[in-house]
Amino acid sequence: MDFSIKTFDAKTGAAGVKTGCIAVGVYENKKLSDAARELDRKGEITAALKSGDITGKPGSTLLLRSVDGVAAERILLVGLGSDALAGDKDFTSAAKAVARVLSTLGANDAVVALPLDAVKGRDLAWAIQTCVLAMREGNYRSDTMKSKKEPAPTGARKIAFAATSAKAASAKVAVAQGVALANGMDLTKELGNLPGNVCTPTYLANTAKKLAKEFKLGVEVLDRKQLEALKMGSFLSVTKGSEEPPKFIVLKHLNGKTKDAPVVLVGKGITFDTGGISLKPGAAMDEMKYDMCGAASVLGTFRAIAEMGLKLNVIGVIPSCENMPSGRASKPGDIVTSMSGQTIEILNTDAEGRLILCDALTYAERFKPAAVIDIATLTGACITALGHHNSGLFTRHDDAHDALADELLVAGKSSGDTAWRMPIEDVYQEQLKSNFADMANIGGPPAGSITAACFLERYTKKYTWAHLDIAGTAWKNGAAKGATGRPVPLLTTFLMNRAQSANGKKAA
Missing domain, CATH: 3.40.630.10 (Zn peptidases)
Incomplete structure (x- = not known):
């Protein structure tokens, strides 16, 4: 897998990102993360929450396709729990859920725009490394000794993490450390x-x-x-x-x-x-x-x-x-x-x-x-x-x-x-x-x-x-x-x- 950092255009924000899928967070109280709010131009994300299609519980997911006014081909809504500041356990559940969905997605690339710097008691580096480890864990295969190898994952292979320009440098270090740890x-x-x-x-x-x-x-x-x-x-x-x-x-x-x-x-x-x-x-x-x-x-x-x-x-x-x-x-x-x-x-x-x-x-x-x-x-x-x-x-x-x-x-x-x-x-x-x-x-x-x-x-x-x-x-x-x-x-x-x-x- 190839991991990188993505900074959004100041004018278009998350809605202007061209990618196979963009993952954003939602909460149990039907609130949206900042990135999700930027994508909700026609109210489709709000409607999905109100309808109960996604609860916002940690690790719950809902995939939306071809949303009006959004450059990404798909939006992956990911539950982060009840609080605007997710706990580390809830965020880890969300990271594993993103890894699961992206591993089966019919897209080559994806952007993770979860609130990476809004986890209680954790920093941006921790959140990025948690996501990297979750995705690498899903890709690991113990088939070295098998004559016929297990099918390789066919999902997104290029994953970018959204970060502000001010935090891009530290986010790149966090990605490198997460990959080294994996x-x-x-x-x-x-x-x-x-x-x-x-x-x-x-x-x-x-x-x-x-x-x-x-x-x-x-x-x-x-x-x-x-x-x-x-x-x-x-x-x-x-x-x-x-x-x-x-x-x-x-x-x-x-x-x-x-x-x-x-x-x-x-x-x-x-x-x-x-x-x-x-x-x-x-x-x-x-x-x-x-x-x-x-x-x-x-x-x-x-x-x-x-x-x-x-x-x-x-x-x-x-x-x-x-x-x-x-x-x-x-x-x-x-x-x-x-x-x-x-x-x-x-x-x-x-x-x-x-x-x-x-x-x-x-x-x-x-x-x-x-x-x-x-x-x-x-x-x-x-x-x-x-x-x-x-x-x-x-x-x-x-x-x-x-x-x-x-x-x-x-x-x-x-x-x-x-x-x-x-x-x-x-x-x-x-x-x-x-x-x-x-x-x-x-x-x-x-x-x-x-x-x-x-x-x-x-x-x-x-x-x-x-x-x-x-x-x-x-x-x-x-x-x-x-x-x-x-x-x-x-x-x-x-x-x-x-x-x-x-x-x-x-x-x-």
Whole structure:
């Protein structure tokens, strides 16, 4: 899709715009948005509202053709709710409705003239990006592995957003950022949806190298011998049962000030998780190809911020391997030594994500980071606690970590990619006690997502850290099965806000 900005002629306004379709807003109280009022020269829009053909409820639509005095071939009326200042939820519904209609329209181009700068608590950039993401989501196809591709959308391919001359420049930036974010989400979804026999640790490493080449990023991929030299005994214990070689991927987007400490994103990259010797049940095990969605979200976020040219130092760390059963695989009761020197009793080989992440978190110390955020499809317990709406957010409880948590929560709310903060308290650490090692890798069924976070917390004492458990948000199952692209919007918005702060601008 091709997105652009359209400014209206001062004399003719919206009525003089020649396009296949122009989308304008209407309200439940039968009021019209400014652009709709400009098009209502003969009263046809008012008549449609009065007749009840469109209610004005959020997401309701009505298509009018060949309206007298209007240059556009079609007018798409879109409900925005009861208030002249639409709420973000109502506007998002409207944006998705526009995307739906335009995707089936018999026109090549369209203009979106919704009141983009009149959403409660949001700015023009947010509204434009919401529309871009809605339209790109409707166009996404997960048919890479199909011999016969799904039919391509035949609707409007050129979409312009109406903006005043004064706001045209900022609107263009918003479009570019929205497209970059959509591209990052598409990469994350594509990687997540690929099967485990294609998307291997080597495939992830090659994807990182391609990103690095395209956007001039730094990249390093460590292999088994290098991991052995680093004494990553915990990470290597997970990969023992697999024929696929492990990869430890480091990406560097160093576009900030030289002296500024980087933000480090650490993504869990288990490209297939059988559970190892603690074998998972067969039902829905195919979905364990999604156990690398933390890694995919780091790669997608790098895709987005690199395309934006974000002025910030960001480092991505991705430990990647398979978790497979074999004669060489780790066994319940085995004890391994992590890179930090702490020993771990593996009571359950299906709690493997924390075993690869703990060494990656230790490795992150070398970057002297401003903050470290790990992203992982870590626990089914997080789905039990939060369902599929919010990612779980875990940090320590002190001023620095509270500030980081607030930044992430604000970014989540702003992007619609929400998280919910969960506790980390010393009392939960008791569940990780082992009679034979410094800690066990599981703490039993109670508070499973919390004890998993507590395990990771033991490896993050030297910096400010947060953990995102995305087990409930990274993919959907059932008829809508597929990766969601989350939490790329949250992470990208968080980094954009950091960049604004670092460059002396007010964060969103």
